[in-house]
Amino acid sequence: MIGALNALVDLVERDAAAEVDVAGFARAQGTTEYHLRRMFSALAGMPLSEYVRRRRMTLAAAELVGGAPNVLDVAVRHGYGSVEAFGRAFRAVHGIGPAEARRDGGPLRTQPMLRFRLSVEGSVPMDVTVITLPELVLVGHAARVPLIHEGVNPHIQQHIAAIAPEEHVRLKGLNDAEPSGILAVTGDIEPDAPDGTTLTYLHGVSLAPTTAVPDALDVVRVEGGAWAVFSATGPFPDTLQSLWAATATEWFPSHPWRLRPGPSIVRYLEFTGTHATCELWLAVEPE
Template sequence: MLERLNQAMDHIERHLDQPVDAAELARIAVTSEYHFRRLFSALAGVPLSEYVRRRRLTVAGAEVVAGQRTLLDIAVRWGYGSAEAFARAFRAVHGVGPGEARRTGAPLRAQPRMSFRLTVEGSASMRYRIVQKDSFHLVGRKARVPLVHEGMNPAIVEFVKGLPAETRQRIEALSDQEPAGVVNVSDGVADGRAEGTELDYWYGAVTGADVPDDLDVLPVPAGTWAVFETSGPFPQAVQHLWRDVFTQWFPSNPYRSRPGPEISRSRISADGGHVDAQLWIPVEPAAA
């Protein structure tokens, strides 16, 4: 898998002056576009589109300083419709405008070309199982919140605090299958998973029964799920588990992610410092 990802990175470099074609990159990596975007952002730490933008402006920066082409020619080559649009994008990455960089030789910021390799960090193994699950309903309350990679998410904390105790009890009572009890669910996450982008957060339960009309409902079709387990400090253990699933488990296992909600079931200690958690990720067999 990593070899194919690096072939996709080579393709990006050969076509930096052309619109990025995520579908073609996924074909090179022999996976789906959905999974490619998620895997890339997890491994690279930035969305695919942002990486490509930085790489283009890194190469454009070298051309600006070289002084052999006009700034407008450079702007057009790298896909900007005007010198003004190019200057704004250039300043956002380098901290100075292209004209100033050419006149003064100001230092620029480079986005290095990326390649991927698997690094073994310790001997701990990941606990997981593959589950074939019939269709079900996710029932509860949902809110649109920003994505937070590290630490508590204030928007989620405030949303859950605002739920009446009676509502939370009703939701928990609806649970009749795995993952049992109250679950926390992320759905509608942007492909790049950039910090601050919005997603649908659900405080809910998984059920196959009829559901009340006054609660939010998400029908989830039958499919395959990879179920991961972890224990550790809260909330870092859950957030790090998601990261490790995409940076370690997917590159070394014959599965890829598929569209669907990501479900977390957490049991937090009385002092709020420790969690035993499961993470349910919708998956499908990777292409041969």
């Protein structure tokens, strides 16, 4: 996977104006677009689309500062059909317009070319179990919330706080399938979505496919397949977020599995508000 990501970066560099065929590239690398985008985002700290935009604007800025006489020519070379569209993209990255950059030389926000490297330490073993389950039927109370990669998500906290205590008890009583207990389910989001992107968060439980779903509950159905279950314990939410990152940097590059489309599920085994023992469930398939 590290080699595939570096090859993808090289492809972006090769033609600043071309639309990157990520799906075709992923097939040629023996993986899927979904997995490739998720791994890029996790390791780079930004979506692939954002990296491409920043990199194009970095190269465009270098041309303008270097004396390119025509802004339209620079815009076209970097995939834009008009000076107006190019100007909006340029300003979004650099905070100034192309004409100002050419006249004043900056200030500019440079995006260096990425290079992925795998550091193999192996000093901290990861507690991982891969299991296969039939169709998952996840039911509970769902809300649309913005994605926040780091720190506590206050929108999710507000959603959970609005659920009555007796409803938590009722949900636990409905649970009759794995994963057991109250679950935090996030889904309905692009694989490389940036912060602020709206996603579906469901606070609920898992039911057997044959169990009738009570009225007034939201439902998320997931096709049967394999799940990689990662366990962690420590300060919340830092430990969980570090665990998510470690799956990309340590586990997936050294195991013959890749992510398949599906929500991520967190099962809390113990939770005090500032400390948690939990499991992160990720839908996977063999490479």
